[in-house]
Amino acid sequence: MTKEECKQVVLEIIEEIAPDEDLEGLSHDVRLRDQLDLDSMDFLDIVMELRKKHGIEVPEEDYPKLASLDSCAEYLTPKFNAVKAGA
């Protein structure tokens, strides 16, 4: 999986969790919280959807790594590839 594909997966999850948010034109290097109305409950859901849909575990101390789309891709892409390789 590429970083771009990883971002797409994260965006799909956000779209499902917060269908009332407009995801067009998001800056990839700016915190999602600063561009969208997402609270800690929503971030918990992103983590749980990653586990449920993709078998990816994000320990609580790593939540800050999901701050922006760029940091999500940085952190999650290797995890996606590891899950794929293991499957």
Add this chain to the structure above:
Amino acid sequence: MGGRSLKPHYDAIVIGCGMAGLAAGIRMAMFDRTVLVVESHNAPGGLNSFYALEGRKYDVGLHAVTNYVPPGAKGTPLIKLLRQLRLRREDLDLCPQRGSRVAFPGVDLHFDNGFASLGESVASAFPEEIDGFRALRAHVAACDPFDASAPVLSAREVMGRFLRSPLLTDMLLCPVLYYGSARENDIDFDQFVILWRSLFEEGFARPHEGVRVIIRALLKRFREVGGERKMKCGVRRLHSEGARVTAVELEDGTTVTADAVLSTAGALETEALCAAPDPAARSPAPESGRRLSFVETITVLDAPPADLGAEETIIFFNDSERFHYERPEALVDPRSGVICFPNNYDYGDRSLDEGFFRVTALADYDRWAALGSDAYRAEKEAWYPRLQESALRFVPGLGMDTVRAHTRAIDMFTPCTVKRFTRHIEGAVYGSPRKHRDGTTRFDNLFLAGTDQGFLGITGAMLSGISMANRHVLSRG
């Protein structure tokens, strides 16, 4: 349900199929937990249920869904709730109110969804208080009512820092207390903040078909995510070993085990189910203050109330110099109460088939429960017109004679009815005066949600179930 047999073990068992229990169940089942919701009553909904009588559909409890915000609003409890349960706004069919009022002797405060009309109303009725009122609003806006570590303060005390007029204080408290206080004559300030926002900053709405629309949406969602339900079968006992609940024994004799148990039954009610009673919880004064319950009269009219002269949605009334929100020394306290005309929501091109006129007032559970069945019926018959008459003093356009001439059917519920639907001790509508904000109990895997956890109203109840499920089950991996 439907004779399907239960599993021997669930990831989570939820006690109570009301708003909080269903919302908690949905959250846990959404993330692949096996969930069983058990309910002693045959109907779902708990305090906010519905029933049919002589072919007519009635709502219990629901006057209004609070926390209404228009489409496009962000970050409010209603929006969080929809997101967390993956419901669409349309699923709840929320139609906004037409306008409500607090009516005290000689003074009225009008309010509507959004804050503007309340602000104008206070400015015109209490010009000398408007600066204090604005400062109070700013203080409420700056508070975090979900900070469980904050000290429990009295709302009256905090309001006293901003307002000099006891009348204005009482008028603002009247809707807040009636729509959510388990304490006499006051409310914890954190709950005041939640209710202030849900009533005044946000507002009232109602689905065209009433509370059943919301219950149906929750049941459908719960089914979709694979939750199981067992109705008409309460919990007989919670078995425990040390600090863990080990098994849930149902009233039909079945025993099931679960990693976690979420109870919406109430704090003391849940404690009473524990097989090894906690001696501390049995002490004579486990909670401060008396439990509060209500009566409600329901009148079915052959015309819309607006055609008969009543155009408002909700009217909170009080006829006395001070507002007494306390357990009465009589079956009913008709001095104050809440009037609701469910027709007066903006249903667009839809309307209700019949007119409805409901009046709620404080009542004493013990006095109602002590009556024999003949006396119980006789007292209902006697109080029905008394309460209606008391309320109609505050609806200038609608007289008692008009109501009588247009009445098609009547019903009335008492604290005993509330007890039957909710099993809350003494029919306490808002549960125990003492709230358990973090939801924990003396058992490591038993948690409280719903009324006694402390988020209020229908939206609050659902958010309580959601946040307790998130915090105590889902976040623990």
